[in-house]
Structures are given as structure tokens and as C-alpha cells.
Amino acid sequence: MAKAKTNYTCSDCGGVSTKWTGQCGACQQWNTMVETVVEAPGLNRLSNPQHKSLAQTAPVLSLADIEAVDVPRFGTGIEEFDRVLGGGLVAGGVVLIGGDPGIGKSTLLLQALANIAHAKSTLYVSGEESGAQIALRARRLGVDAKELKLQAEIQLEKILGTLADLKPEVAVIDSIQTVYSDALSSAPGSVSQVRECAAQLTRVAKQTGITIILVGHVTKEGALAGPRVLEHIVDTVLYFEGDTQSSFRLVRAIKNRFGAVNELGVFAMTEKGLKGVSNPSALFLSQHDKQVPGSCVMVTQEGTRPLLVEIQALVDASHQPNARRLSVGLEQNRLAMLLAVLHKHAGIAAFDQDVFINAVGGVKITEPAADLAVLLALNSSMRNKALPRGLVVFGEVGLAGEIRPAPRGQERLREAAKLGFSIAMIPKANAPKQKIEGMTIVAVERIDEAFNKLRELE
Numbered sequence: 001m002a003k004a005k006t007n008y009t010c011s012d013c014g015g016v017s018t019k020w021t022g023q024c025g026a027c028q029q030w031n032t033m034v035e036t037v038v039e040a041p042g043l044n045r046l047s048n049p050q051h052k053s054l055a056q057t058a059p060v061l062s063l064a065d066i067e068a069v070d071v072p073r074f075g076t077g078i079e080e081f082d083r084v085l086g087g088g089l090v091a092g093g094v095v096l097i098g099g100d101p102g103i104g105k106s107t108l109l110l111q112a113l114a115n116i117a118h119a120k121s122t123l124y125v126s127g128e129e130s131g132a133q134i135a136l137r138a139r140r141l142g143v144d145a146k147e148l149k150l151q152a153e154i155q156l157e158k159i160l161g162t163l164a165d166l167k168p169e170v171a172v173i174d175s176i177q178t179v180y181s182d183a184l185s186s187a188p189g190s191v192s193q194v195r196e197c198a199a200q201l202t203r204v205a206k207q208t209g210i211t212i213i214l215v216g217h218v219t220k221e222g223a224l225a226g227p228r229v230l231e232h233i234v235d236t237v238l239y240f241e242g243d244t245q246s247s248f249r250l251v252r253a254i255k256n257r258f259g260a261v262n263e264l265g266v267f268a269m270t271e272k273g274l275k276g277v278s279n280p281s282a283l284f285l286s287q288h289d290k291q292v293p294g295s296c297v298m299v300t301q302e303g304t305r306p307l308l309v310e311i312q313a314l315v316d317a318s319h320q321p322n323a324r325r326l327s328v329g330l331e332q333n334r335l336a337m338l339l340a341v342l343h344k345h346a347g348i349a350a351f352d353q354d355v356f357i358n359a360v361g362g363v364k365i366t367e368p369a370a371d372l373a374v375l376l377a378l379n380s381s382m383r384n385k386a387l388p389r390g391l392v393v394f395g396e397v398g399l400a401g402e403i404r405p406a407p408r409g410q411e412r413l414r415e416a417a418k419l420g421f422s423i424a425m426i427p428k429a430n431a432p433k434q435k436i437e438g439m440t441i442v443a444v445e446r447i448d449e450a451f452n453k454l455r456e457l458e
Contacts, residue, residue: 008033009191012228027228036186071258077115080267080276081108083305084238084251086259089116089170092209093258094202096176096230097251098216099240104249104267105215108274109172110138110145116170117147123168127154127178141273154188156181156197163204173201175215176230189217195229202233231255242362248283249274250363253303262366263303281308281419284361294381297392297421298373299412300365306408306415308392310360311370313377318354329359330370338374338397345401345447348379369406371397372425375447376454388457390422395430401447405429413439423457425450 008017011034015026023030073088082088085095099105106129113122126134131152138145149166153159156179163171173179179197180188187193198214205212214234231237237255242248251265266280277283285297285308294313299306311330318324327335335357343349357374359365372395380387394412396404406412409430416424417439424441431443442457444450 006035009036010034011191012223014191014195014229034191036190036192073258074116074120076112078108078112078274078276080265081112081251083303084253084263084265085236086253086256086263089211090235090258091169091211092205093211093236094205094234095211095213095236095238096198096216096234097213097238097240098218100218103240103242104269104274105240106174107137107141108251108267109174109213109215110134111141111143111273113170113172114138114143114145114148117145120169121149121166122147123149123151123162123166123171125159125162125171125173126150126152127173128175140271143273154178154180156200160200160204163208163210167208168210170211170213172213173215175217176201177217198230198233241364246362248277248361252364260303264305264307264363280305281415284309284359284363286310286312286360291386291389293384293386294377296373296377296380296387298370299392299394299416300363300367300369301406301408301412306412307363308416308419308421309363309365309370311373311377312358312360313374313381314356315350315353315378315381316356318352320354323350323352324354324356326355327357329362329364330357330374331366334368334371335374337399338371339378341397341399341401341447342375342378346375346379346451348382350378350382353382367406368396368404369394371395372403372427372447372450376425376450379451379454385458387454388423390420391425391457392416392421392423393425395425395427395444397447403427403444403446403450413441425453 008020010024010026011032012029013024013027015024017025017033020033024032071090073090075082075088097105113124116122131150134150149168151162176194176198177189180193181196184192184196201212204210235257236253239252239254241250241252247269249267249269253259253261253263255261266277266283267274268277296311297308298311300309325332325335339350339355373393375397376387376393394406396406398404405427409426410432413424413432413436417436422439424439426441426443428443428445431441442453444453
């Protein structure tokens with residue numbers, strides 16, 4: 001029997017090469033080329049004119065003739081989940097949710113689908129667990145799943161047939177890596193299978209108006225397994241963040257065509273499943289009996305929600321030729337840049353010091369508005385002197401030592417005032433025109449000015 005012809009496909013971008021290479025020639029990523037079987041011409045629907053296409057030809061319309069209407073939404077019954085989705089699910093929308101094994105993806109979707117089933121027809125397609133296992137989980141969580149339809153199936157054509165027969169309004173596919181199509185000979189979970197199955201399900205969602213939620217596996221680096229084109233196909237991409245050993249779960253929107261990007265939902269894992277946290281800022285603030293050196297509270301903007309996060313810094317004498325620079329929850333390259341700014345514009349050197357930065361609570365901060373908080377925490381640890389009680393800061397620091405404004409400064413200040421903070425050191429451009437009751441505003445333009453104002457407050 002002749003050996004099956006194979007090629008190599010990039011697991012990130014889907015680029016194809018006839019031989020293995022260490023680096024993908026399309027996206028320049030290393031060690032992403034995976035061997036896949038080349039499909040026989042008779043099985044390829046593009047080369048087989050007898051194959052009936054699932055997609056119908058759409059008419060060509062003038063953009064001016066298309067009526068633009070607001071997209072109606074419906075809730076899932078879980079407030080934090082609705083927040084991340086941008087207000088709820090959209091008819092015909094496709095949501096991709098990924099996360100580490102055991103972090104709570106299936107639990108969250110089972111709770112949401114059980115809530116939706118009281119008002120809308122739903123379908124839960126499980127490719128990883130049997131019906132008995134899901135029923136056992138539903139009983140353990142205490143959810144009312146009487147109206148929820150369940151199918152344990154991994155073949156795409158049978159799943160599409162079920163969707164056509166039942167016509168559910170919401171369907172969950174758990175997970176897309178277990179689904180396979182008979183039109184392809186490669187194994188489930190391969191690049192071609194994941195891409196093809198996701199494309200077919202998305203096409204059905206757009207044609208019929210069914211809301212489809214796909215569960216995706218992640219790689220050891222934390223990215224969704226399969227080609228990156230999967231994220232471009234769907235409307236919304238959600239990621240579970242945080243440690244699986246922690247009792248809290250963070251869900252972040254990486255992409256959302258119907259809502260704010262970078263929106264964050266905070267959940268607590270309980271015996272009855274995932275519960276939304278009403279005051280997430282309390283999770284990211286340590287409870288100290290008194291002020292401690294190296295601790296600074298900042299206000300970060302996660303989507304539409306301002307959150308107070310504690311930044312901790314530890315600066316210690318290095319006993320190695322090369323001092324260590326370690327950052328958890330913040331970008332490490334930005335830490336190196338801020339240390340250079342601290343030396344150049346404030347005269348504080350740390351070249352012979354080990355520097356460690358941590359964002360409390362496991363939250364990841366990607367916005368540059370954390371720069372000022374990092375510098376104040378570093379200075380506090382170096383001097384072994386705590387910052388004033390009730391101080392909250394935010395602001396981006398440039399290479400010239402200037403402090404740039406952060407977006408939605410008024411919302412950040414209102415959130416800090418609501419939680420009892422009395423002093424705010426902020427960029428001058430973010431200074432409010434009207435006084436905020438119970439809060440002293442310290443507006444600064446440069447990093448050296450910030451340190452001088454800090455000494456006055458002490």
C-alpha cells in the first residue's frame with residue numbers, strides 16, 4: 001500500500017510547507033510545523049464538482065440599501081459572563097472560549113446554558129464527556145437542567161444534522177478539538193480538522209441565526225490550540241486567566257465584535273459552580289494592618305470597568321554578576337525600560353539590585369497606565385519607606401521622564417474614591433475640573449516632580 005502523502009502545517013497561522021522547517025516561513029514562529037496528511041482529491045470539496053456545498057450563494061447588495069439595526073442581545077443569567085460578552089449573547093454570533101484544563105470552562109457554560117434553557121431552546125454537544133458525566137455535574141452544581149438538550153457526538157455531519165432538526169437558539173460545542181469531519185482524513189484536533197469544523201459551524205450560525213459557543217483547548221504557552229485563523233473566524237474570543245489552584249477565575253475578552261475588548265469578568269469557584277464577584281477590586285488589594293514598603297495601589301481600566309490593583313515591588317542587593325529582573329502580571333520588557341527612566345530622570349540607580357514586581361491576585365495588566373505605580377513601588381522598596389496611607393496612582397511614563405494621561409481618568413478616580421482612597425497622584429492632563437469629595441488630587445507632569453510631591457506628602 002502506497003504511503004500517504006504528507007506536508008507540514010503551521011499550528012499558529014496555517015501556513016503549509018512540503019518539508020519540515022524549524023521556523024514557519026509565513027509567520028516566522030519557531031517549532032510550530034506539524035505533519036499532516038494531504039487530502040485525497042476525491043475528498044476535497046473544492047476539487048470535487050459533485051460535492052454539494054453547504055453554503056448558498058448570497059445576493060450582491062448595495063451598502064446603502066442594507067438596513068442597519070441594533071443587534072439584540074439576551075442574557076445568560078450570569079452577570080459577570082454577560083459583562084465579558086458585552087451585554088449578553090447575540091443571535092447568530094460565534095463565541096470561542098479557551099482556558100487551561102479544569103479551570104471551569106464546561107462548568108460556566110453548563111450553568112449559563114441551564115439558565116438560558118428556561119426561555120430559549122438550547123443544545124449542549126459534548127465530545128469529551130458522556131451524558132452521564134454531564135448529568136452528574138449538573139446535579140452536583142444544583143442547576144435546573146430539565147429543559148436542556150444534550151448530545152454526545154464528535155462527528156461534524158451528525159452535529160450539523162442535529163442543529164438542522166432541533167433548530168436550537170443556543171448551542172455549545174465542547175470542544176472543537178474533538179470534532180471531526182468525514183470529508184477530511186486527518187485525526188480530530190489536527191490543524192485542518194479544527195479549521196474546517198469551526199468554519200462549517202460558523203457558516204451555519206450565520207445562515208440560521210443559531211448562537212454557537214465553541215470550547216477550545218490551549219497550548220502549554222496558554223494560547224488556543226490550532227491555527228490562529230480560528231480566532232479570526234469567530235466573533236468573540238474569551239480566555240480564562242488565573243491559577244487553577246486559586247478559588248478565583250478571571251475571564252477576559254480578547255476579541256469582541258459586539259462589545260468592549262479587554263473586558264474582564266471575575267468569578268469565585270464554589271461548590272455550586274462559578275459565582276460572579278460583585279466587588280472584584282477587593283481581590284487585588286492585600287489586607288495589611290499597616291502600610292508596608294514596596295506596595296502601591298493603582299487603578300487599571302479593564303474594558304469598561306475600573307479596577308484597583310496592588311502593585312508590589314521588592315528591590316534587594318544582587319549577589320550575582322547580572323542582577324535579576326522578574327515581573328509577574330506586568331510586561332518584563334517594560335520593567336527594564338522603567339528602571340532606565342528611573343536612573344536617567346530621577347537619579348535612582350538599580351543596576352546592582354535584584355528587582356521583582358508582582359500584580360496581586362493573579363491579574364495581568366497590559367496597559368501602560370501602571371508605569372507610575374511601578375516606579376513609586378520600586379522607590380518605596382529601595383528606601384524601605386511605606387507610601388502614604390490612602391494613596392492611589394495611575395499614569396504612563398515616557399522615555400523622556402514625562403507622565404502621560406490615561407484614558408477614562410474620571411471613572412478611575414470615582415472608583416478609588418468609592419473605595420475610600422483619599423489621595424490620588426495622577427497625570428496633570430487627567431486632573432478633574434471639579435473637586436472630588438473626600439479626595440486630594442496631586443497632579444504631576446514629570447517623574448522627578450512626582451517624587452518631590454511624594455516627599456511633601458510624607
